[in-house]
Amino acid sequence: MSASVSMPLGGVQVGSYDSYEQAQAAVDYLSDQKFAVENVTIIGSDLRQVEKVTGRLTLGRATAAGAAGGAWWGLFVGLLLGIFSTDGGGWVGSVLSGLxxxxxxxAIxxxxxxxxMGGRRDFTSTSAIVAGRYDVMCAPASAEEARAHLARFSLRG
Incomplete structure (x- = not known):
C-alpha cells in the first residue's frame, strides 16, 4: 500500500502527544485493550537537533580520552594475541603489552x-534529534475504535 495525499504514511491521526513517552504509553494502552497495534504508527513531526554542551575540551582531556580509547583497543588486540600463547606468562605479557x-x-x-582542530571546537557535547510533536496514526478501518480507546486513556490522567 502506498501513501497518497489523502492518506499519509501510517494512516489517519488518532492522537497527538508532546513527548515520545506519552505516545508510547498511548500505544501501550491500545495494546492492553487488545487493539490490533500492528495497524498503528508513531510519527514524530517538527524535528530539530538538540546539542547539549557537556564540558570544555582541553589538551589534557583530549589526550586522556585518546589514551582510554587506545587502551581498550590495545587490550582487545592483546587478548587476541594472547590466545596463541603457549604459557600463562606469555598470555599476561601479550595483554599488558597490547594495553x-x-x-x-x-594518547598521542x-x-x-x-x-x-586549532581551537575551532573546544567543547564536548551530545546530540539528539527530537520531535516537537508525536502523532499516533492508525489504519482508517480501525481509526474510530482507536480514538475511542485513546479518549478513555486521556481521561485516566
Missing part, C-alpha cells in the same frame, strides 16, 4: 587530533 602500546598511541593520536 600499554594502545594507551600510548591513543588524541593530542594530535586536538591540536589539528
Amino acid at each position: 600499554l602500546v594502545g594507551l600510548v598511541f591513543g 593520536f588524541g593530542a594530535i587530533g586536538y591540536s589539528a
Whole structure:
C-alpha cells in the first residue's frame, strides 16, 4: 500500500502527544485493550537537533580520552594475541603489552587530533534529534475504535 495525499504514511491521526513517552504509553494502552497495534504508527513531526554542551575540551582531556580509547583497543588486540600463547606468562605479557602500546598511541593520536582542530571546537557535547510533536496514526478501518480507546486513556490522567 502506498501513501497518497489523502492518506499519509501510517494512516489517519488518532492522537497527538508532546513527548515520545506519552505516545508510547498511548500505544501501550491500545495494546492492553487488545487493539490490533500492528495497524498503528508513531510519527514524530517538527524535528530539530538538540546539542547539549557537556564540558570544555582541553589538551589534557583530549589526550586522556585518546589514551582510554587506545587502551581498550590495545587490550582487545592483546587478548587476541594472547590466545596463541603457549604459557600463562606469555598470555599476561601479550595483554599488558597490547594495553600499554594502545594507551600510548591513543594518547598521542588524541593530542594530535586536538591540536589539528586549532581551537575551532573546544567543547564536548551530545546530540539528539527530537520531535516537537508525536502523532499516533492508525489504519482508517480501525481509526474510530482507536480514538475511542485513546479518549478513555486521556481521561485516566
